[in-house]
Amino acid sequence: MKKKPYFALVLGLALLLLFTLMSAAPGLFTDYGLKDMFPQWLRPSAEHPLGTNAMGYDVATELFYAARETLYVGLCSSVLCLALGTLIGVLSVRTGVVGAFFNALINIFVLLPRLICLIVLSGFLGASRQNLIALISLFNWVGIARNVRAKVLHIHEQPFMEALRIQGFSRLHIALCHVLPNLSDVLLSRFLLGVNSCIMLESTLSFLGFGDLYHPSWGTMINFAYKRGAFLRQAYAYLLSPGLCIVLLSLSFYFVSLWFEDRQNSIEE
Amino acid sequence: MLLRAEKLSLAHGQKEILNNADFFVDEGEIVGIYGRSGCGKSTLARLLCGVHAPKSGEVYLDGELLVSADRAYQRKKGLGIQPVYQQPYSSLDYKQKIGAGFTELLRYHGFAGSKAEAENMSAELLERVGLEPNILSHRPHQISGGEAQRIALARALVFHPRLLILDEATSMLDVSTQANVLALVKRAMKENGGSVLLISHDRELVGQLCHRIYLFENHELKEKRQ
Amino acid sequence: MKQYRRSILSALLCFFVVIALNFLLPRLLPGDPVAYLTGFAEEDMSPEKYESYRSALHLDESQGKQFLYYLRSLADGTLGYSYKKEAVVSALIGEKLGYTLQITLPAVLLATVLGLFWGLDCAYKRGSVGDKLSSALNIVGNAVPTFVLALAFIVVFCFKKRLFPYTGLNSDGVTPGTAAYVLDRLKHLFLPVTTLVAATLPSRFLLMRNTAAGILDEKYVLYARERGLSKRKIKRAYVLPNIAQPFITMVGMSVSTCVGGSLVIENIFSIPGMGRLLTDAIYSLDYPLMQGILFVTTAMMVLAIILSDTVCILVDPKRRAGGRA
Numbered sequence: 001m002k003k004k005p006y007f008a009l010v011l012g013l014a015l016l017l018l019f020t021l022m023s024a025a026p027g028l029f030t031d032y033g034l035k036d037m038f039p040q041w042l043r044p045s046a047e048h049p050l051g052t053n054a055m056g057y058d059v060a061t062e063l064f065y066a067a068r069e070t071l072y073v074g075l076c077s078s079v080l081c082l083a084l085g086t087l088i089g090v091l092s093v094r095t096g097v098v099g100a101f102f103n104a105l106i107n108i109f110v111l112l113p114r115l116i117c118l119i120v121l122s123g124f125l126g127a128s129r130q131n132l133i134a135l136i137s138l139f140n141w142v143g144i145a146r147n148v149r150a151k152v153l154h155i156h157e158q159p160f161m162e163a164l165r166i167q168g169f170s171r172l173h174i175a176l177c178h179v180l181p182n183l184s185d186v187l188l189s190r191f192l193l194g195v196n197s198c199i200m201l202e203s204t205l206s207f208l209g210f211g212d213l214y215h216p217s218w219g220t221m222i223n224f225a226y227k228r229g230a231f232l233r234q235a236y237a238y239l240l241s242p243g244l245c246i247v248l249l250s251l252s253f254y255f256v257s258l259w260f261e262d263r264q265n266s267i268e269e
Numbered sequence: 270m271l272l273r274a275e276k277l278s279l280a281h282g283q284k285e286i287l288n289n290a291d292f293f294v295d296e297g298e299i300v301g302i303y304g305r306s307g308c309g310k311s312t313l314a315r316l317l318c319g320v321h322a323p324k325s326g327e328v329y330l331d332g333e334l335l336v337s338a339d340r341a342y343q344r345k346k347g348l349g350i351q352p353v354y355q356q357p358y359s360s361l362d363y364k365q366k367i368g369a370g371f372t373e374l375l376r377y378h379g380f381a382g383s384k385a386e387a388e389n390m391s392a393e394l395l396e397r398v399g400l401e402p403n404i405l406s407h408r409p410h411q412i413s414g415g416e417a418q419r420i421a422l423a424r425a426l427v428f429h430p431r432l433l434i435l436d437e438a439t440s441m442l443d444v445s446t447q448a449n450v451l452a453l454v455k456r457a458m459k460e461n462g463g464s465v466l467l468i469s470h471d472r473e474l475v476g477q478l479c480h481r482i483y484l485f486e487n488h489e490l491k492e493k494r495q
Numbered sequence: 496m497k498q499y500r501r502s503i504l505s506a507l508l509c510f511f512v513v514i515a516l517n518f519l520l521p522r523l524l525p526g527d528p529v530a531y532l533t534g535f536a537e538e539d540m541s542p543e544k545y546e547s548y549r550s551a552l553h554l555d556e557s558q559g560k561q562f563l564y565y566l567r568s569l570a571d572g573t574l575g576y577s578y579k580k581e582a583v584v585s586a587l588i589g590e591k592l593g594y595t596l597q598i599t600l601p602a603v604l605l606a607t608v609l610g611l612f613w614g615l616d617c618a619y620k621r622g623s624v625g626d627k628l629s630s631a632l633n634i635v636g637n638a639v640p641t642f643v644l645a646l647a648f649i650v651v652f653c654f655k656k657r658l659f660p661y662t663g664l665n666s667d668g669v670t671p672g673t674a675a676y677v678l679d680r681l682k683h684l685f686l687p688v689t690t691l692v693a694a695t696l697p698s699r700f701l702l703m704r705n706t707a708a709g710i711l712d713e714k715y716v717l718y719a720r721e722r723g724l725s726k727r728k729i730k731r732a733y734v735l736p737n738i739a740q741p742f743i744t745m746v747g748m749s750v751s752t753c754v755g756g757s758l759v760i761e762n763i764f765s766i767p768g769m770g771r772l773l774t775d776a777i778y779s780l781d782y783p784l785m786q787g788i789l790f791v792t793t794a795m796m797v798l799a800i801i802l803s804d805t806v807c808i809l810v811d812p813k814r815r816a817g818g819r820a
Contacts, residue, residue, distance in 0.1 A: 107505035108512055111800055113792045115755035116773065120785050123777040124520055159359035166318045167424065168348050168378060177373065178362055200640050204759060207642045208774065222642070226763075236650050243643030250638035 005258045012255025019249055023068035030061045041233050050237040054228040059238045062221060063245065069217040070249070073133055074199040080137035081198065082191045085144025086183075092145065093152045106149065109142045115204065122210045129212040136201050143197070144190050151186045155179055185260060192257035196250045203246050218242035270329075271296050271464050272317075272350075272432055277326035279312060286312050289326070290490040292483055294432060299455075299465045301475035304485030310468045311355075313485075314436045317466075319347045331431065348378075349463075351425035355437035357417035360424065361409040367420060368405030374427055394423045398453055415446035422450065426457055433458060434466045439474075451478065502804045506797045513793045517786040518565050522558075529554065532578075532782060548578075574787040579779050584787035588769060592791070594664060595768035597684060598760060599753045602691035606753070607746045609692070610699025615734070617700075618707030619726070630704065636697035641756045645690045645763045652686060659686045662765040687764045691756050695749060702745055703738070710737050740807050747803025751796040 206219030
């Protein structure tokens with residue numbers, strides 16, 4: 001049996017805790033307000049660890065406040081993804097028209113170019129936080145659905161499923177009490193990985209300018225930095241620190257998901 | 270007659286398995302069906318349990334129609350027919366504790382009301398098959414093949430089955446465990462009433478235990494003299 | 496064979512979904528279809544102009560007829576007309592597609608091939624320091640969004656070190672058709688392609704390494720090794736055949752990730768490819784152009800995946816022997 005990745009779990013949870021704290025109470029991390037004006041484009045210093053931006057706001061403060069926006073969109077869309085993906089994945093296993101339809105749906109969405117569709121649709125529908133969450137969920141559920149489908153098919157092939165029917169249990173009972181619990185491990189680790197891809201999509205869309213400008217996330221911050229000339233002013237901290245935060249947040253979810261994936265495998269051995 | 274099959278035809282996809290076969294099992298009998306591996310004995314067992322449908326013909330349990338080509342398997346009646354498989358672990362959900370499985374079974378079918386009642390009954394059932402109650406807190410991968418087979422038997426006996434089908438049920442056990450399990454079966458069915466259908470490729474085993482024997486060969490069931 | 500037919504069917508359905516989406520969206524959303532299809536707001540136009548647009552877009556005819564006109568525009572290759580740019584959509588895309596491919600194709604090739612060899616190498620040496628470091632590096636790399644990587648590369652290689660240019664495909668003053676031109680082009684392509692490779696390589700590496708490690712951990716490989724089969728024989732007999740299919744599928748999917756990734760890259764490196772065309776189209780609300788690009792991108796991806804599925808089927812010895820799929 002493989003060793004449990006305790007170190008990764010602890011690290012991941014610690015980072016998650018940090019970011020959750022940052023989202024819930026950004027004021028703890030910084031004394032400045034979001035709109036406190038300072039001279040523009042200051043270099044990083046003791047008073048402004050990351051410098052100030054084009055409008056004269058402290059970059060570090062902006063960073064801490066943007067954590068909330070990034071996490072909010074990331075988590076909301078991944079919860080929707082989970083719900084949508086599980087539903088469609090389970091329905092795609094049914095026999096007959098229902099199963100065929102949802103299976104076809106999965107196969108079609110696999111072929112669609114995700115980022116391009118998102119961009120075109122947000123061009124049509126306008127960029128707001130709600131739209132962003134809805135659109136990202138609409139295109140990110142496929143991975144979960146495929147995993148759920150594969151897992152449910154695997155479970156159905158197990159001999160005990162037939163034995164349960166012979167022992168008189170109804171299909172509904174079997175689905176709720178034997179299929180779903182077996183699914184829970186897959187769902188948990190897939191959910192955590194799903195948060196990652198939702199965060200990536202949100203950041204990329206925001207960077208390209210399709211994010212919600214009134215609720216700037218880390219991606220939006222980088223967009224501002226890029227568009228307003230951070231390169232020319234050599235304000236690299238402003239440009240890259242939100243990126244570092246995105247990386248750390250992704251890694252934290254990934255580390256936590258590792259621990260759940262291991263637990264699932266060890267029981268089946 | 271406890272079980273009667275008339276002009277039963279079975280097919281698995283394109284492959285023909287049984288053609289117009291007749292057989293019966295009387296009250297209190299142990300009937301054996303033996304034949305080469307792979308000729309379709311298990312498919313016959315699965316038909317009697319309602320997992321497979323007949324191509325034509327009828328099966329009657331205690332005089333009433335159980336299943337036919339036109340009529341779907343009567344699950345409620347069919348609960349009186351319980352199988353024990355070759356693979357000891359195959360009837361158990363590998364994530365579920367043994368005790369939880371029994372409690373679920375007992376409470377779902379109304380054999381027990383509360384959790385405490387179910388746990389008492391489970392301990393009793395285990396005793397009847399010669400197992401200690403501490404097995405209830407284990408999961409399938411933590412118990413041996415012989416123990417698992419006895420649990421499968423205990424689960425089948427919950428229904429006080431009219432017909433217990435042993436489908437190569439002892440093939441994967443060592444000789445002494447085999448003997449134990451078979452003795453348990455005999456005792457349980459004597460207490461219970463009901464009959465046993467023993468399916469095996471082992472001619473000797475079938476000859477030793479059964480009152481009557483059928484040979485499964487060339488898509489036919491022929492009764493053989495003992 | 497059944498699976499082959501199924502994947503072609505999915506591809507056709509996918510096309511149909513995109514076509515239907517393209518057709519229905521401007522007509523179902525709140526707002527004037529004329530505005531969506533031309534990009535001009537009603538207030539900005541004189542009544543005669545408005546009427547002329549309406550009839551040119553066949554909006555006064557029945558929905559069924561409109562759909563047929565739309566299908567015809569797809570069939571005859573024009574993919575619609577962009578009123579903002581005053582050119583046929585397919586011509587606009589055709590100009591820029593080449594540049595996108597100059598970045599996408601090398602990136603797909605490099606990322607998949609590198610991923611395969613590096614991943615296999617680490618799988619053979621799994622547990623070693625090299626494997627652990629490689630895996631850790633790629634895990635971190637996988638968590639970095641493409642645009643962050645691009646910006647970081649630019650900061651390091653263009654501003655701090657001034658090694659590479661960071662905009663456009665060619666510098667001014669270099670005449671096309673010369674060797675210097677080609678070299679210049681390569682210099683400009685270096686960073687974009689490298690960034691795209693760096694962005695997509697981690698997931699390819701991890702996939703190949705984990706699949707190969709899974710194969711090598713199987714019992715039958717253990718027995719083979721106990722029987723004394725040389726490492727090379729094991730690789731050839733067990734690992735390569737089993738990894739062929741996942742690899743080919745991975746290549747097919749890589750096309751789609753690289754197409755998405757190149758969108759970001761083209762934006763940052765100011766490459767005049769299809770991705771830039773798309774962002775321009777969105778800023779200027781040029782819906783016909785947007786729809787055309789969506790159609791072309793979907794076509795590319797569907798083609799790539801069908802191709803990779805076909806190769807998979809051809810390569811699978813079980814299927815070639817004539818057995819059931």
